[in-house]
Amino acid sequence: MQPYLRLMRLDKPIGTWLLFLPCTWSIGLAADPGCLPDLSLLALFGTGSLLMRGAGCTINDMWDKDFDKKVFRTASRPIASGEISRFQALVFLGGQLSLALCVLLCLNYYSIFLGAASLALVVTYPVMKRITYWPQLMLGLTFNWGALLGWSAVMGSCDWSVCLPLYFSGVMWTLIYDTIYAHQDKEDDVRIGVKSTALRFGDQTKLWLSGFSVAMMAGLTLAGLNAEQTLPYYAGLSAVGLHLTHQISTLDINKSEDCWKKFASNRNLGLTLFFGIVISNLMKKKEGKPIEN
Numbered sequence: 001m002q003p004y005l006r007l008m009r010l011d012k013p014i015g016t017w018l019l020f021l022p023c024t025w026s027i028g029l030a031a032d033p034g035c036l037p038d039l040s041l042l043a044l045f046g047t048g049s050l051l052m053r054g055a056g057c058t059i060n061d062m063w064d065k066d067f068d069k070k071v072f073r074t075a076s077r078p079i080a081s082g083e084i085s086r087f088q089a090l091v092f093l094g095g096q097l098s099l100a101l102c103v104l105l106c107l108n109y110y111s112i113f114l115g116a117a118s119l120a121l122v123v124t125y126p127v128m129k130r131i132t133y134w135p136q137l138m139l140g141l142t143f144n145w146g147a148l149l150g151w152s153a154v155m156g157s158c159d160w161s162v163c164l165p166l167y168f169s170g171v172m173w174t175l176i177y178d179t180i181y182a183h184q185d186k187e188d189d190v191r192i193g194v195k196s197t198a199l200r201f202g203d204q205t206k207l208w209l210s211g212f213s214v215a216m217m218a219g220l221t222l223a224g225l226n227a228e229q230t231l232p233y234y235a236g237l238s239a240v241g242l243h244l245t246h247q248i249s250t251l252d253i254n255k256s257e258d259c260w261k262k263f264a265s266n267r268n269l270g271l272t273l274f275f276g277i278v279i280s281n282l283m284k285k286k287e288g289k290p291i292e293n
Contacts (some may be wrong), residue, residue: 001007003078003084003132004078004084005090005172005226006051006078007058007077007079007092008054008057008058008096009053009054009057009162014263014266015019015053015057016050016053016263017267017270018266018267019053019146019179020045020046020049020146021146021267021271021274022143022150022166022274023045023049023147023149023150024042024045024150024270024277025147025150025170025270025273025274026146026148026150026154027045027150027151027154028156028274028277028278028281029151029162029166029227029229029277029281030155031153031154031278033281033285034285035282037278038154039111041150041154042154043104044103044132045150045153047103048103051097051099051100051103052096054096055096055097055100055122056125057091058092058096059087059122059258060125060126060128061077061079061089062090062093063174064088064126067122068080070191070192071188071192072185072188073184073188074185075118094241098251104116106157107149107152107153108152108153110152110156111149114148114152114158115145115236116265118145118276121141121142122142124138125142129194129208130193130194130195132195133193133195133196133197133199134197135195135196135197136174136175136178136197137175137197140173140178141171142276143170143174144170144171144174145167147163147166147167148163151166162223162228165219165222166218166223166228168215169216169217169218169220169223172215172216172226172248173216173266175197175209175212176212176213176244176247176248177262177263178218178263179197179198179201179209180198180209180234181263182198182199182245182252183198183254183256183259184204184256185198186198190209205251206249206253209248209251210248212244213221213241213244213248217237217240217241217244220237220273221234224237224280229281230280231280231283232276232279233277233279235276236275236279237276239276240269240273240276243268247262247265247266247269250262253276
């Protein structure tokens with residue numbers, strides 16, 4: 001059982017957090033004024049994030065078995081090390097996707113079709129590192145689908161004036177943290193022929209990450225304005241900006257330990273924004289008809 005848990009990366013939950021957090025932002029923004037976000041939906045999306053992250057890791061490791069064998073950090077992964085065969089992984093993947101489908105079917109029809117559409121991104125992402133220096137962009141498109149799905153699960157459809165800038169900001173965020181993550185393996189990636197934004201940006205990484213941060217902040221500001229957020233949202237957004245500034249300014253792209261530390265700190269960034277959304281929404285006046293005497 002333990003190799004299958006490692007295949008899902010349950011020993012490294014940061015990936016599940018990074019998949020889940022854009023869902024929480026969207027659900028929080030879509031909550032009724034003066035109310036907390038729907039806790040049952042948050043639990044449902046948390047379960048779905050755990051399953052889909054596990055499925056994504058399984059697909060990735062099936063694609064990358066030969067690459068993973070050649071990289072010290074990934075050589076001990078269950079498929080690369082031979083603990084689990086590709087066929088066993090395929091059966092396990094079917095189980096994960098079946099459970100994830102059960103979660104998806106708990107949502108409205110619009111969200112079911114929207115969620116199903118993301119599967120194409122999940123399957124094709126692992127191929128991108130073979131053909132482009134921008135696989136992190138594809139990961140961003142995949143990992144932030146919850147920014148669309150969370151809103152539609154609450155409201156029945158997407159308000160694109162909120163969802164698109166929120167989704168865009170999430171994609172920019174992924175480009176930031178996954179470029180940092182990719183710097184851990186850049187020497188091995190060059191040796192085995194795998195591409196990444198870390199290799200594309202090289203010594204200009206901090207400049208690129210700064211640009212992505214500005215774009216992310218602009219998108220989140222627009223989403224907040226269109227969702228009529230109150231002061232705590234922008235206070236949380238300011239804290240996010242400070243976190244990004246510190247993260248990038250102190251980053252040492254040539255130290256794997258520092259890259260991992262900065263990458264993992266993005267969970268706190270995402271939670272900061274979520275709590276800002278929740279408090280902001282609680283400060284809104286509840287909508288409703290006046291009570292007649």
